[in-house]
Amino acid sequence: MRIVVLAGGIGGARFLRGLTSAVPDADITVIGNTGDDIHLFGLKVCPDLDTVMYTLGGGIHEEQGWGRADETFTVKEELAAYGVGPEWFGLGDRDFATHIVRTQMIAAGYPLSAVTEALCARWQPGVRLLPMTDDRVETHVLIDDPDAPADGTPARKAVHFQEYWVRLRAQVPAHAIVPVGAEQATPAPGVLEAIAAADVILFPPSNPVVSIGTILAVPGVREAIAKADVPVVGLSPIVGDAPVRGMADKVLAAVGVESTAAAVARHYGSGLLDGWLVDTVDAGAVADVEEAGIRCRAVPLMMTDVAATARMAAEALKLAEEVRA
Amino acid sequence: MRIVVLAGGIGGARFLRGLTSAVPDADITVIGNTGDDIHLFGLKVCPDLDTVMYTLGGGIHEEQGWGRADETFTVKEELAAYGVGPEWFGLGDRDFATHIVRTQMIAAGYPLSAVTEALCARWQPGVRLLPMTDDRVETHVLIDDPDAPADGTPARKAVHFQEYWVRLRAQVPAHAIVPVGAEQATPAPGVLEAIAAADVILFPPSNPVVSIGTILAVPGVREAIAKADVPVVGLSPIVGDAPVRGMADKVLAAVGVESTAAAVARHYGSGLLDGWLVDTVDAGAVADVEEAGIRCRAVPLMMTDVAATARMAAEALKLAEEVRA
Missing domain, CATH: 1.10.8.240 (CofD-like domain)
Incomplete structure (x- = not known):
């Protein structure tokens, strides 16, 4: 089985450890986010x-x-x-x-x-x-300029995502998230080929905006996934209306998306996603997601250890088979 | 007192520690070798x-x-x-x-x-x-090529000085020492000015070929020192026909200079050097050096500690005053 996974950092990496444990013989290609380089x-x-x-x-x-x-x-x-x-x-x-x-x-x-x-x-x-691209793409975040003139004129400045995320701990309002350079970037060698050859495409519970969103911003990637005639299944990074880890809610707000499992699924959209896993605490969101044309199941989504994560990966693959059938 | 010192690595650095201890109020400019960069x-x-x-x-x-x-x-x-x-x-x-x-x-x-x-x-x-130059100069050493054809044709290759010195430990014959890039280099800002303004110029017991020799190979430096109307005094890095430290004998051989305190003084020459200190064990060389037109004294030259090194520096400055008088 050839699996393509779009991955950010911690969430993507931990999910991948579960996936490789669940299907050790699978041929897995990871398309990694480089927007936070x-x-x-x-x-x-x-x-x-x-x-x-x-x-x-x-x-x-x-x-x-x-x-x-x-x-x-x-x-x-x-x-x-x-x-x-x-x-x-x-x-x-x-x-x-x-x-x-x-x-x-x-x-x-x-x-x-x-x-x-x-x-x-x-x-x-x-x-x-694989990196999503060999070209330089840098995610910038538009924040209020702390050095703005005192006359009250609103002034904003763009900072590198890492400055926003690590130095400012996402504690200042983000007005926009801009993957600088993405429009001119081309997918790295092997990226489109892996998508075209995949049996399943997975979106781990990575950040939908600054991780998976950035990968999808590289021209050709979103299109290749949308037209791939294989199941595309994602796992919600939002559990009980809050990110499991990190500060995804802050950057979701910047792109006008609610921090709920259903809103993230709708943000990806049925043009991209075929299946979506939400946590059992969000079982009430299943109908909402399915209404958007995305098959949805509620299963435990806490990556507490490799075994729990492997079960999540297995559920994602099971949902992919359901979608395919 | 304005002192200019041409320095290589360990020998130059230890001498400088003695010098700053001997004359803490002196205004000292060090022109450092960058050929081994x-x-x-x-x-x-x-x-x-x-x-x-x-x-x-x-x-x-x-x-x-x-x-x-x-x-x-x-x-x-x-x-x-x-x-x-x-x-x-x-x-x-x-x-x-x-x-x-x-x-x-x-x-x-x-x-x-x-x-x-x-x-x-x-x-x-x-x-x-100060670095001797802001330009790139790299000392290369011509050695026998270990990958030479088996037909006996002598073949040589140039290796970076560090490879010769650190990796090969100067244990293979050096046929030539070439400061690549030196001819096109210009002295770093301040180098010629410091020489022109100096009251005394000192050559510490650094390597005469790959340290001080390389600094002198930067066009303008040797000429500025030669024409400076102030005492130029050196300290022999060779004591009892062997380098005090390092493998100066190997690179002296490459440029056809004997490993003796007198030969090194003659190598610099009276056009450059006004005074030369040899170790007490080389007292027999004093007459030989003076015959070459360089005033010479025999004093202890082992940098065993800062105090001993400070005494060496004081002797060098004393000899400079003798020369000046």
Whole structure:
């Protein structure tokens, strides 16, 4: 079975661990979000790709969900001693090595997809991990400008998604989410081919706006999924009207979508989604989703451990078979 | 008193610590060798500048003489896990931060001299540290090609100085030492000005070929020193016909100079040097050096501790006054 999964960071990575546990023999291609990539200290950092790679490769910091296990922060401390920041982004020494290798390869002319493949040669994640694009796409968030003139004129500024998410902890209103560069980007080699060859396409409980939404913003990806004649099934990242993890509600508000399992399904729409899983606490949303033309089931959606997550993945595949039949 | 010192790595740095101890109020400008700079892992590494900066700034690994104290090697181990080398160059985590800051600033358009000043703002070395040039100069060493054809045709290859020095430990014959790029290089801002304004110019017991020789190879530097109407005094790095530290004998052989205190003085020549200090064990060389038109004294030249090194520096300044009188 060939499965294509669109994935952001922590939520996508944990779901993938459940999926690979549920169907160990499946041929899984992951299309990873690169909209939250950022250049820090002159190095190219790809948080979502690395989270997937480290999680599936056994190098992740389990409790934190991102970064490396047994991490130290000597380099970061030294950079701070030079007065070089930002200090709000937690890059550890082990993680630095990944970014050094990536940056060196990119400087040598390799596209990000080739770099990702080279990094995965070490981690052996058990899936084929592709960046959504080899082009530079950077998600920016439009916020109120704290340095706006005092005369009351509303002024806004765009900040990098990581600044909004990590430094500001999504605690300021987001007026718009803009995947800068997406319109000019092309899908990375293998992305459209994997979608065209897939038996099933899954949307894990990743952020619908800044993770999966950004992947879908790369011209050709949404269209390829919409026209693929195979089941497309998603899992709600919203449980009981709140994100299971992270601050998806903040960015959903920015794009005018309610933080409910049903609203997210409608946001993707029946043109894209064939099936949608909501948590059992949201069983009342099933009828609403089905009314939108998307088959829906209520099952436990808390990724408390690999076994629970594997059951979620199995439910998603089961719903895909229902849809196909 | 304005003192200009041409310095390589360990020997130069330790001498400078003695000099700043001997004359704490002197205005000291160090012209540092950058011929052994190397790009590793996509980062610009300046071993000699950093050794001077760390030594005078209190961050040096004392026993080793290079690199940082309390160093860890997590990044390097991780790079090796990715199969990315070279493994023979010992970059520690603390040291990596320096190279990351430097590389980022250079990528942002700052010349090496400005970067060095920024790094020194943290270390406060108590001297003005200038790279010999902002241009790229790389010392290459011509060695026998180990992959030469088996038919006996002699074949040679050029390797980066660090590869010859660190990886091969100078254990293969060096046929030539070539400061690649030196001919097109110009002295960094402040270098010629410092020489012109100096009251004394000192050559520490640094390597006469690959450290001081490389600095002198930057067009304009040798000429400025030769025409400066102030005493130029050097200290022999050779004691009892052997280098005090390092493998200077190997590279002296490559340029056809004997490994003796007198031969090194003659190699610099009376056109450049006014005074030369040899160790007491080489007292027999004094007459030979003076015959070459260079005033010479035999004093203890072992930099066993800061006090002993300060006495050496004081002897060099004393000889400078003798020459001046």
